Amino acid sequence: MRWLIRRVTRKGKNSVAYEEDIHYGDVLSVGRGSDQAIFIPDLRVALEHARITAVGAGRYKIESLILAGIRVNGDITYSTTAGAGAAVEIGTTRIQMLEPPADFDAGVEVSSIDKAEQKAVAQAKAKPTTLAQTWLARRGPAWVAFSLIAILFFALPLAAHYSSGWRETLPGLPIPSQNAWQTGKLQDAHHFFGNDCTQCHDKPFRWVRDESCTACHAATPAHADPVKFNLPELGNARCAHCHRDHNGTDGLIVRDQILCSECHQGLKERTGGSSQLANVSDFGNDHPQFKVDLPAWTADGKYAPVRTLLGTPGLQERSGLKFPHAVHVATKGIKSPDGEKVLECDSCHVADAGGAGMQPVDFETMCQQCHALTFDVTEPERQVPHAKVPEIIFTLDEFYARRALEGGVRDVTSPAIVQQRRRPGQALTRQEQFEALAWAREKSRQVAETLFTGSACTVCHAVSPGREAGDPWRVAPVRVAGQWYGKASFTHASHTTMQCADCHDASTSKASVDLLIPGIANCQQCHAGEHAKDKVPTTCIGCHGYHESDQLILAELQQRATAATPPAQRAQ
Amino acid sequence: MHDSFLTHARKLWLWVALIVLSGSLLAYVWHDPIGPANGGTWLGYTLGTIGALLIIWLMLFGVRKRTYANRVGSVRGWLSAHVYLGTALILIALLHSGFQFGWNLHTLALVLMLAVIFSGFFGVFAYLRYPALMTRNRDSASRDAMLEEIADIDQNALALADGIDRRIHAIVLRSIENTRLGGGVWALLTAHDSSDLALAQARQMLDKRELEGKDAAKLSTREMPTMFAMVDFLAGNADDKQAEALRKLIDLLSRKKSLAGRVARDIQLQSLMEIWLYFHVPLSFALLAALSAHIIVVFFYW
Helix, strand or coil: CEEEEEEEEEECCCEEEEEEEEEECCEEEEECCCCCCEECCCCCCCCCCEEEEEEECCEEEEEECCCCCEEECCEEECEEEECCCCEEEECCEEEEEECCCCCCCEEEEEEECCHHHHHHHHHHHCCCCCHHHCCCCCHHHHHHHHHHHHHHHHHHHHHHHHCHHHHHHHHHCCCCCHHHHCCCCCCHHHHHHCCCHHHCCCCCCCCCCHHHHHCCCCCCECCCCHHHHCCHHHHHCCHHHHCCCCCCCCCCCCCCCHHHHCCCCCHHHHCCCCCCCCCCCECCCECCCCEEEECCECCCCCECCEEEECCCCCCCCCCCECCCHHHHCCCCCEEECCEEECCCHHHCCCECCCCCCECCCCHHHHCCCCCCCECCCCCCCCECCCCCHHHHHHHHHHHHHHHHHHECCCCCCCCHHHHCECCCCCCCCHHHHHHHHHHHHHHHHHHHHHHHHHHCHHHHECEEEEEECCEEEEECCCCCCCCCCCCCCCCHHHHCCCCHHHHCCCCCCCCCCCCCCCCHHHHHCCEECCCCCCCEECCHHHCCCCCCCCCCEHHHHHHHHHHHCCHHHHCC | CCCCCCCHHHHHHHHHHHHHHHHHHHHHHHCCCCCCCCCCCHHHHHHHHHHHHHHHHHHHHHHHCCCCCCCCCCHHHHHHHHHHHHHHHHHHHHHHHCCCCCCCHHHHHHHHHHHHHHHHHHHHHHHHHHHHHHHHHHCCCCHHHHHHHHHHHHHHHHHHHHHHCHHHHHHHHHHHHHCCCCCCHHHHHCCCCCCCCHHHHHHHHHHHHHHHCHHHHHHHHHHCCHHHHHHHHHHHHCCHHHHHHHHHHHHHHHHHHHHHHHHHHHHHHHHHHHHCHHHHHHHHHHHHHHHHHHHHHHHHCC
């Protein structure tokens, strides 16, 4: 086999010299050994470095004879077959396979790789040595991150604000929806429309309007009438001034006392006397004494309580009842038909269903066992009904009419016909009947008078004679239980850990005119203002409501405000 | 003492940051808003405005450090302020939020901001720690000088190996081929260099052979990769002159190994000093988007 080995030598910049050798053999050995067909005097080359075999048709088998392998067309290999044009690089020498030239079976061209090329190759082969040379970048990711956030968290929710289609689609997708704009949890009650922000935020870059609230809260009362009290603040107070949603499940009910106290200062002067409310800023140290609704009645008997300041000297409770608490709750007990009986407060004062107040005292179940309404010694089991004057009279009339007509009454002052025992079936003459019933009427009247003025009713009640025939006796009206703090919402239910006597000093009260309703000092033992450290922090809405007007509702107030706004401004 | 960016201008910016922080904290404690503390109170708006302006200003540092013609303060002064005020931003933003968090855009902005700041903390750590380590590692040589020395050693090793045996020459040749410094991101950060680890172990084997005799070394050939075995085999069969040359060669290659390790460590330290920026910068732009959206949205839905 005839090989052409062409050696290319560079001389100067542009001058190239060729030197051609002929080699006979199947194999072309490459190495630093002097016996090699292609001798490369370079330390980076092994003595027997590689072997090139012509396999015919211009193809060459290139084999490495060393562990390091050889570089063919830039890749390290141990053995490969390549066509003409393939280049083997060993150290600074390049051996390029040639199409077999005329008269030859195979051919290679041996040339040296110049320095610039070596450097370029080395650079191309070099791995990155700084992060800047790797795939890492700053600018690209910055743009991507910026755009992603802007699209996902701003553009898409914004689209949902303007398009109901987006509004309905977005929450179903695994990407942020308008919920991502929520600054905090919505109040529980608002959850059912919480996905539709426009329910409250109807116009961009504007505060939530009160109309959005009253659209649902249509019956909510106003606080007070700004016309009556001439306080612009009343009309200007936005719902959102106090009620700020997105502050958690109970964040909507704001308890801060400053919300009330910033306005409840100098109300008398500011309203020109329309309001008589005293200054208040803190329950612990700046709150007026309580006012209670003392029982009172108009001349025609209508209940009309009088709001009275507690602590006024000589204050008395006119409940209409005579009742010494001290006697009844004496610790040694009180005489009863069943012997000594110790009464507790709840023997008579039973909480109502809601636990806030007390049920009315019930005579039949609580008093009558001792205070029996008996009226005739011969029949001690008989009692008149309680509290109904005409029925009492009627009961007595019937009782004595029957006794007179039956006869056998053991009363020496009565007529003979009444005392006389009758045989069964014995009829009275008309004259005898008149006589007997006349006695019965008189007896009934006498007994009634005794009941109403002596033995029974007056023990507890004030009784006065009636003014006309059908109205023989008048019993003063009674009110012993009810709402004492008319403008505050006290509830016994929250105070069941207390003893009754902690607040109501009944054990020393000898007369029912003693007012046993405690004043503010009693509450302040445990309660103080918002910033209390050693007491129960109690702000205004602990006892008072804001939406308490009984004449005006919020929606009405807004209508008035809208009507007062000139149409030009309204359009904005 | 050397004036680092932390001690610049007698810690002026540390004091500025502390004053801003204590002012914000005092205001927060004193402030008694209606309802829970949040970004919608007057203090919330104030702190939010301060925070937003700070973020914009902190991002402008990226512009300032590139404009060499700029005469407004030194870059070191800017960096000092950047670090201290950036740190102060953590508390300012938390106070602005009233410590209310949720799965929403607003907390996302906070989280991104914290991510940017904490990646910056790593940068501060890197700038304080790695330059000294780099200097010590280089041992008053530059990386290029070390690379040149490696190239020289390669040449000398080849010459030496050639004088021993051609198989040894082939091994050394392969070792040179295999010496690659640098690589992918992970390789840069973990100081991975693929220069031949076998050589140091080969020397151990040579020592072992001299101490314990041939048999001990031969026993373990099965467990050894080809190259160890070859070195061992050769050492076993070499005459004294060859063994002497082999020992020289191994010393030479060990020196190369140590140099290559130092270059790799140099590359690693430099990469560690830069890697955080690849988080710090993109995250800060994500923050810019979230912050802008946050500000627009809270007023959009006022």
